Amino acid sequence: MKEWMSQWGRQPLVIAGPCSAETYDQLYTTAKAVRDQGIRLVRAGVWKPRTRPNNFEGVGEEALFWMDDIRKELDVAFAIEVGNPQHVELALKHDIDVLWIGARSTVNPFTVQEIAEALTGTDKPILVKNPINPELALWFGALERLANRNIKNLGAIHRGFSFFGESRFRNVPAWHMAIELKREMPDLPLICDPSHISGDRNMIQEISQIALDLNYDGLIIETHPDPVNAWSDAKQQVNPAMLHDILRSLRYPEAASEHPEFRNKLEEIRHGIDVADREILEALHRRMQLVDQIGEYKRAHNLTVLDLDRWQEILESRQKWGKHLNLKKSFIRDLYMLIHQGSIRRQTKIMNKD
Numbered sequence: 001m002k003e004w005m006s007q008w009g010r011q012p013l014v015i016a017g018p019c020s021a022e023t024y025d026q027l028y029t030t031a032k033a034v035r036d037q038g039i040r041l042v043r044a045g046v047w048k049p050r051t052r053p054n055n056f057e058g059v060g061e062e063a064l065f066w067m068d069d070i071r072k073e074l075d076v077a078f079a080i081e082v083g084n085p086q087h088v089e090l091a092l093k094h095d096i097d098v099l100w101i102g103a104r105s106t107v108n109p110f111t112v113q114e115i116a117e118a119l120t121g122t123d124k125p126i127l128v129k130n131p132i133n134p135e136l137a138l139w140f141g142a143l144e145r146l147a148n149r150n151i152k153n154l155g156a157i158h159r160g161f162s163f164f165g166e167s168r169f170r171n172v173p174a175w176h177m178a179i180e181l182k183r184e185m186p187d188l189p190l191i192c193d194p195s196h197i198s199g200d201r202n203m204i205q206e207i208s209q210i211a212l213d214l215n216y217d218g219l220i221i222e223t224h225p226d227p228v229n230a231w232s233d234a235k236q237q238v239n240p241a242m243l244h245d246i247l248r249s250l251r252y253p254e255a256a257s258e259h260p261e262f263r264n265k266l267e268e269i270r271h272g273i274d275v276a277d278r279e280i281l282e283a284l285h286r287r288m289q290l291v292d293q294i295g296e297y298k299r300a301h302n303l304t305v306l307d308l309d310r311w312q313e314i315l316e317s318r319q320k321w322g323k324h325l326n327l328k329k330s331f332i333r334d335l336y337m338l339i340h341q342g343s344i345r346r347q348t349k350i351m352n353k354d
């Protein structure tokens with residue numbers, strides 16, 4: 001665990017507090033309630049980036065004066081979002097403990113660069129939320145821009161990604177993207193934001209548990225004394241009692257790498273997985289050879305690459321076979337989309353060779 005993270009005691013780190021600082025009393029009440037649960041890092045939005053105008057946009061600098069007072073009185077630390085160099089200047093003037101860059105800023109390299117320059121050399125922890133669109137390079141890019149300005153205490157917040165259409169998530173988690181970030185930057189603390197992923201206070205527990213099972217280093221959970229009447233993100237905030245229940249009900253798994261006694265058993269099972277994967281790849285190789293044969297045949301007889309009836313039949317029959325093998329329909333569908341795309345690509349190449 002990074003030093004900047006362990007200073008607030010809890011492992012994994014928990015950051016809790018309102019989406020937005022609304023009034024002195026609201027902020028004080030929340031900070032006290034979470035501190036009484038042993039949480040010492042309190043989040044609160046001071047300037048709120050709203051997707052559409054005419055929503056509450058934060059109280060601005062006034063909230064920083066509240067934080068000055070509450071911090072002294074309750075011995076808590078504060079984390080806030082900064083969206084431009086003026087925010088940075090004010091946050092540093094008020095000695096705010098942790099700053100984060102919001103999802104709508106991470107998408108914009110100009111904004112990130114300006115913020116990074118304003119932060120040059122700071123030893124404050126700076127957390128970078130994933131960009132709203134699922135583009136890993138923007139997330140890396142923001143972290144690199146900060147690292148280039150000699151900022152060492154970095155972390156990432158996974159808050160999910162925008163999409164078009166229906167989903168039970170407000171922002172789909174796309175867990176594999178955060179895992180990819182961690183694979184490239186193994187020392188970077190990774191914090192999950194189940195509030196913005198779900199958009200629903202009844203899903204916070206479920207998403208937090210997934211994050212812990214994936215070995216995340218912390219959680220940031222929007223907490224408000226009266227969530228239903230919150231001035232922003234009312235549906236996803238929990239009250240302090242609910243936060244307490246969620247944190248108590250979570251299972252806190254141990255990293256296998258820290259337990260040599262479990263290694264042998266894991267290695268034995270992993271060997272089985274290696275063998276199964278080799279079989280999968282060999283079967284794919286066989287399938288692609290047959291695909292090439294069909295491609296040659298279609299070329300010789302000038303037949304189309306795509307045969308919709310056959311593709312329809314493949315999708316349906318494989319989903320049915322999968323069902324008997326306890327494999328989810330959507331999983332088989334996604335898998336065959338990929339396999340079919342690969343097959344079409346190979347056949348198209350064969351059709352068009354000189």
Ligand code: PEP
Nearest residue numbers: 019102103104129159196
């Ligand atoms: C927030 O944390 O309240 C917020 C605005 O988050 P995001 O940048 O993830 O939308």
Ligand code: MN
Nearest residue numbers: 019222232233
């Ligand atoms: Mn919010």
